[in-house]
Amino acid sequence: MSLKLVCFFLCTLTAPDRTGEDALLPAPQNISILSTNMKHFLTWSPVIIQGEIVRYSVEFQGEYEREYANESWIPTCECSLITATVCNITEDISATVAYNLRVRAVVGARRSEWGTLKGFFNRITTSLTPPLMKVTADGYHLLVELEDMGPAFQFCVLYWKEGQESRMQQKVVKDVSSVVHLDTMEAGPDYCVKAQTYVEAINRSSDFSQTQCVRVQGGTSMWLVTALISSAGFAVKVSEPPTQLILRGSEEAERCDLMVHVVPSEEVLRLWIQETL
Ligand SMILES: *[C@@H]1O[C@H](CO)[C@@H](O)[C@H](O)[C@H]1NC(C)=O
Ligand SMILES: *[C@@H]1O[C@H](CO)[C@@H](O)[C@H](O)[C@H]1NC(C)=O
Ligand SMILES: *[C@@H]1O[C@H](CO)[C@@H](O)[C@H](O)[C@H]1NC(C)=O
Ligand SMILES: *[C@@H]1O[C@H](CO)[C@@H](O)[C@H](O)[C@H]1NC(C)=O
Numbered sequence: 001m002s003l004k005l006v007c008f009f010l011c012t013l014t015a016p017d018r019t020g021e022d023a024l025l026p027a028p029q030n031i032s033i034l035s036t037n038m039k040h041f042l043t044w045s046p047v048i049i050q051g052e053i054v055r056y057s058v059e060f061q062g063e064y065e066r067e068y069a070n071e072s073w074i075p076t077c078e079c080s081l082i083t084a085t086v087c088n089i090t091e092d093i094s095a096t097v098a099y100n101l102r103v104r105a106v107v108g109a110r111r112s113e114w115g116t117l118k119g120f121f122n123r124i125t126t127s128l129t130p131p132l133m134k135v136t137a138d139g140y141h142l143l144v145e146l147e148d149m150g151p152a153f154q155f156c157v158l159y160w161k162e163g164q165e166s167r168m169q170q171k172v173v174k175d176v177s178s179v180v181h182l183d184t185m186e187a188g189p190d191y192c193v194k195a196q197t198y199v200e201a202i203n204r205s206s207d208f209s210q211t212q213c214v215r216v217q218g219g220t221s222m223w224l225v226t227a228l229i230s231s232a233g234f235a236v237k238v239s240e241p242p243t244q245l246i247l248r249g250s251e252e253a254e255r256c257d258l259m260v261h262v263v264p265s266e267e268v269l270r271l272w273i274q275e276t277l
Pocket of ligand 3: 088
C-alpha cells in the first residue's frame with residue numbers, strides 16, 4: 001500500500017472520533033489580543049449553540065514549550081471552562097518572547113477543535129499610555145503625584161522653570177506610593193512638569209503626558225511652609241537626586257535615555273515581525 005493510501009485509511013479510521021463528538025462544536029473564531037500597559041487579554045467571538053451554555057478553555061505555548069518541551073501547551077488557570085469570551089492572560093505572559101495562544105469551546109462532554117491565534121503574541125508590542133499625573137505647588141515645593149500602573153512601571157519626570165526649557169531637570173521615579181518632591185521653587189515663574197512611563201522588561205517608553213505648570217501661591221515664607229509640612233506629617237518623598245539634563249544633541253538624556261526610544265506599538269510590532277521572520 002502506498003503511503004498516501006495508508007494515510008487515507010488511517011484518517012478515515014480515526015475520522016468517526018472527530019466527526020462524532022468534536023465536530024459538533026465549531027471552533028472559536030476572530031481570536032485576537034488586546035494589550036495595553038502590560039495587561040494582556042485574549043478575545044474571541046462567541047460560539048453560539050442554541051439552548052446551551054458554551055464554555056471556553058484557553059492554553060498557551062511560550063518559546064520554551066515550543067522549542068524544548070515537545071511543543072506542549074499549558075492550560076491557563078484563570079480561563080478553564082469560563083463563559084466569558086475574554087481571558088486575562090497577563091500572568092501567563094511572563095517573558096518577553098513569542099507566545100502561541102489557542103481557545104476551544106466546550107459544552108458538557110463535547111468539545112471543539114482549537115482555534116489558534118494567527119501569528120504570535122509578544123508583550124513587547126503592548127501599547128503604553130502616558131501616566132496620569134497631578135502637579136501641585138505646596139508653598140515653595142513642586143510636587144507630583146503619578147498614577148500607580150503596577151510594579152513593572154517606572155516614570156521619567158522632566159521639569160523646568162518657564163523660559164528655561166533648555167535646562168530641564170529629570171527624575172526617575174520607581175515607587176509611586178507617595179507624593180514625589182521635585183524641586184524648591186522661586187516665587188514668580190511657572191514650573192512645568194511632564195512624565196512618561198518606562199517598562200524595563202520590554203525596554204520601551206510611552207509618550208509624554210501633557211505638560212502641567214504651577215507657580216508659588218501667595219507669599220508664605222519657605223520656613224513656615226516647611227514647618228507646616230513637617231508638623232502635618234506629610235509624607236513627601238524625596239527620590240533619587242535629580243540630574244541636570246541639558247537638551248542638546250547627543251548629550252541628551254544621560255539618565256532618562258528612556259525617553260529617546262518612544263516607538264508606537266504598531267511600529268514595534270512591525271519591527272518585531274521583521275526580526276522574527
Ligand atoms: C468575526 O468578526 C467579524 C467582524 O467583526 C464578524 O463579522 C464575524 O461574524 C465574526 N465571526 C464570528 C464567528 O463571530
Ligand atoms: C512528543 O509529543 C508526541 C505527540 O504528542 C508524543 O507522541 C511523544 O511521545 C512526545 N515526546 C516526548 C519526548 O515527550
Ligand atoms: C488582569 O490580571 C492582572 C494580573 O493578575 C491584574 O493585575 C489585572 O487587574 C487584571 N485585569 C482585569 C481587568 O481583570
Ligand atoms: C533599550 O533600547 C535602546 C534603544 O532603543 C538601546 O540603546 C538599549 O541598549 C536598550 N537597553 C537594553 C537594556 O536592552
